[in-house]
Amino acid sequence: MSTETPEAAGASAVPIIEISNLNKWFGAFHVLRDINLSVAAQERVVICGPSGSGKSTLIRCINRLEDHQEGLIVVDGIPLTRNIKNIDQVRREIGMVFQQFNLFPHLTILENCTLGPVWVRKMPRQAAEEIAMKFLERVQILDQSAKYPGQLSGGQQQRAAIARALCMEPRVMLFDEPTSALDPEMIKEVLDVMTGLAESGMTMIIVSHEMGFASQVADRMIFMDDGQIVEVNTPQAFFNNPQSDRTKLFLSQILRH
Amino acid sequence: MFFRDQSEMLPARAAPITEVGIVGWLRINLFSSYPNSALTLVSLTLLLLVVPPFIDWVLIKAQFSGDTGEACSGIGACWAWVDQRLGQFFYGFYPAEAHWRVNVTAVLLVPAILYVLVDNLPGAKFGRWFSYVYPLLAAYLLVGGFGLEVISSDKFGGFMLNMIVGLTGIVLSLPIGVLLALGRQSRLPVIRLFSIAFIEAVRGVPLITLLFVAIVLLQLFLPPEVSLDQLLRVIIMVTLFASAYMAEVVRGGLQAIPKGQIEGAQAVGLGYWQTMRLIVLPQALRISIPGIVNTFIGLFKDTTLVIIIGLFDLLGHARLLQTNPDWIGDVDHEAYLFSAAVFFLVCFLMSRYSVSLEKQLSKDRH
Numbered sequence: 290m291s292t293e294t295p296e297a298a299g300a301s302a303v304p305i306i307e308i309s310n311l312n313k314w315f316g317a318f319h320v321l322r323d324i325n326l327s328v329a330a331q332e333r334v335v336i337c338g339p340s341g342s343g344k345s346t347l348i349r350c351i352n353r354l355e356d357h358q359e360g361l362i363v364v365d366g367i368p369l370t371r372n373i374k375n376i377d378q379v380r381r382e383i384g385m386v387f388q389q390f391n392l393f394p395h396l397t398i399l400e401n402c403t404l405g406p407v408w409v410r411k412m413p414r415q416a417a418e419e420i421a422m423k424f425l426e427r428v429q430i431l432d433q434s435a436k437y438p439g440q441l442s443g444g445q446q447q448r449a450a451i452a453r454a455l456c457m458e459p460r461v462m463l464f465d466e467p468t469s470a471l472d473p474e475m476i477k478e479v480l481d482v483m484t485g486l487a488e489s490g491m492t493m494i495i496v497s498h499e500m501g502f503a504s505q506v507a508d509r510m511i512f513m514d515d516g517q518i519v520e521v522n523t524p525q526a527f528f529n530n531p532q533s534d535r536t537k538l539f540l541s542q543i544l545r546h
Numbered sequence: 547m548f549f550r551d552q553s554e555m556l557p558a559r560a561a562p563i564t565e566v567g568i569v570g571w572l573r574i575n576l577f578s579s580y581p582n583s584a585l586t587l588v589s590l591t592l593l594l595l596v597v598p599p600f601i602d603w604v605l606i607k608a609q610f611s612g613d614t615g616e617a618c619s620g621i622g623a624c625w626a627w628v629d630q631r632l633g634q635f636f637y638g639f640y641p642a643e644a645h646w647r648v649n650v651t652a653v654l655l656v657p658a659i660l661y662v663l664v665d666n667l668p669g670a671k672f673g674r675w676f677s678y679v680y681p682l683l684a685a686y687l688l689v690g691g692f693g694l695e696v697i698s699s700d701k702f703g704g705f706m707l708n709m710i711v712g713l714t715g716i717v718l719s720l721p722i723g724v725l726l727a728l729g730r731q732s733r734l735p736v737i738r739l740f741s742i743a744f745i746e747a748v749r750g751v752p753l754i755t756l757l758f759v760a761i762v763l764l765q766l767f768l769p770p771e772v773s774l775d776q777l778l779r780v781i782i783m784v785t786l787f788a789s790a791y792m793a794e795v796v797r798g799g800l801q802a803i804p805k806g807q808i809e810g811a812q813a814v815g816l817g818y819w820q821t822m823r824l825i826v827l828p829q830a831l832r833i834s835i836p837g838i839v840n841t842f843i844g845l846f847k848d849t850t851l852v853i854i855i856g857l858f859d860l861l862g863h864a865r866l867l868q869t870n871p872d873w874i875g876d877v878d879h880e881a882y883l884f885s886a887a888v889f890f891l892v893c894f895l896m897s898r899y900s901v902s903l904e905k906q907l908s909k910d911r912h
Binding site for chain 1: 804806807809810811812813814815816817820824825828829832
């Protein structure tokens with residue numbers, strides 16, 4: 290077993306995210322242990338693992354929704370420190386999609402999408418709306434743009450959340466179990482949008498248990514357990530010939546049904 | 547086997563009389579069950595016992611003219627004092643030749659409030675601006691200076707005093723309360739501790755005590771050359787008192803906002819103040835509307851406590867009337883009833899606005 294990062298086939302070698310010797314504690318609990326990970330521009334990485342393994346915490350560290358105690362995270366050349374300016378800069382580079390969508394219920398879908406461009410990028414409202422329309426069309430809910438989030442189905446809300454993140458024109462997109470809160474018939478519409486995004490060359494780090502989707506889209510699979518990276522592999526090798534026993538056990542449990 | 551031919555299809559019939567119209571309404575709302583019917587009958591009886599005699603006393607048998615309590619019959623209410631005293635009830639001892647200044651201030655208050663409370667009024671842009679300038683304009687009109695005769699604040703009184711203290715308190719306590727509520731949740735210990743200390747200290751003391759502090763004690767701590775106007779001190783204390791309550795009401799709203807909202811805002815790149823202003827507060831304040839208006843109403847009624855420190859508000863003038871030799875013993879009920887009615891009207895309006903605002907907001911979003 291090794292935590293060395295094998296170079297992903299086909300992706301460019303320029304790393305956009307570099308995580309080295311990352312350690313994080315929640316109080317006394319050692320939640321992330323010696324994480325080393327480098328993600329290349331345009332690479333798609335899928336992280337899976339049992340609940341409580343630290344996979345969500347790891348990606349939440351990348352845009353500083355969680356702080357860390359040891360180690361270094363560098364996003365597009367900007368080190369994540371306590372420096373609020375760096376944090377703001379990094380967050381502009383990164384879009385995030387949450388399990389619970391986290392759309393703003395008091396704003397329309399269009400307003401949800403223009404909020405970042407207008408207030409963070411200081412874009413004129415009209416330009417922001419044009420961008421928002423573009424991305425809402427891309428996730429196929431342009432016709433819902435005047436509605437409030439509460440009026441949309443779960444799948445539509447999650448697609449709106451993806452559009453909202455894209456409106457900031459990020460270089461990296463983080464997905465934290467984007468389909469876990471969805472009814473089964475809505476999962477596909479969200480995965481289709483994500484597949485389209487992957488094909489367009491977006492750098493993506495995805496925490497997900499959708500293994501069919503992962504095998505299609507991922508350049509690299511990462512398996513985490515107990516706050517550490519247990520296995521890094523190509524999707525083919527990961528699903529057909531996993532190296533670690535822990536991975537084998539996990540896959541046998543989730544692929545059984 | 548059953549079969550119904552197209553020509554035999556049943557037409558819709560009118561609903562039975564027990565379901566629609568007046569009978570339907572009565573049955574559904576007043577006589578839906580035995581206990582409900584019993585309550586309806588008891589309520590009707592009580593209303594019949596109370597309302598007609600009350601109207602009889604207040605209006606029908608009432609006395610409307612006369613110069614002293616001698617004129618009062620004793621059978622019905624005596625409103626003879628209104629002619630002489632209504633001015634004092636509303637203006638206090640504000641000079642009669644300057645009453646127009648209070649009137650103008652009161653009339654201008656209507657658009658100033660409406661442009662804040664109601665969306666989509668014509669000329670909203672100018673109106674909003676007017677609302678912001680109004681407090682300065684009102685202060686200028688009421689106090690004077692710059693060409694207007696200066697009228698010292700100890701002449702202020704009557705309902706005008708309640709309105710000045712109440713409205714200033716309402717307008718200032720909300721933003722201060724919001725800041726205190728945010729401060730109480732701050733990650734910076736200094737700000738958090740200050741907010742908690744302020745809220746607990748002010749909330750833990752009766753308003754009357756604070757008013758005494760404002761009048762008697764404050765001067766001990768201030769340098770002798772600084773002399774704060776008495777009315778200003780009262781306004782400051784009432785505002786601080788209401789702010790502490792407001793902070794706790796708003797904190798309740800803040801705590802109801804899921805953490806994911808803040809994370810969503812952070813992920814989009816918004817800073818702390820942007821997140822609060824654009825995402826958290828609009829939702830938190832909406833939830834808090836009933837509590838906020840409740841605090842406003844409480845504050846407004848608390849303005850009557852200024853009587854303790856020798857200021858005569860509406861209630862104060864009601865008591866003055868009762869102790870006046872011309873009227874003593876004759877108009878006790880009437881004076882209180884009148885004051886109560888005026889306060890009720892204002893508080894009821896606030897309450898109705900709060901209800902309509904809640905309805906409108908819930909309609910907008912769903």
